[in-house]
Amino acid sequence: MEKEFYEGKRSNRIPFVINDSVEISDGPAKGKLAAVISIEPGDDGVSYLVEPGDGSGDLIIPAEQLTLK
Structure with missing residues (x-):
C-alpha cells in the first residue's frame, strides 16, 4: 500500500497520494x-x-x- 501511495497510484483503497492537495471536510479542522x-x-x-x-x-x-482539491 505504501509503495502505491508514494508512486502516486490512486485506487479505491488509496484515494489520495503523496503531495495531494485536500480539504478537510469534517471534524475540528473542517x-x-x-x-x-x-x-x-x-x-x-x-x-x-x-x-x-x-x-x-x-x-x-x-x-x-x-x-481532493
Whole structure:
C-alpha cells in the first residue's frame, strides 16, 4: 500500500497520494486546506497524515473526511 501511495497510484483503497492537495471536510479542522504527507493504514480503514496550509500542525485524518482539491 505504501509503495502505491508514494508512486502516486490512486485506487479505491488509496484515494489520495503523496503531495495531494485536500480539504478537510469534517471534524475540528473542517474547511482547512492541507497537503497529504503520508498514509496511515489501520484496522478501521485508511487515514492520512496531512499538513494544513495555515501552519497549525500535522493531523491524522480518516480518508472519508478528506476531499481532493
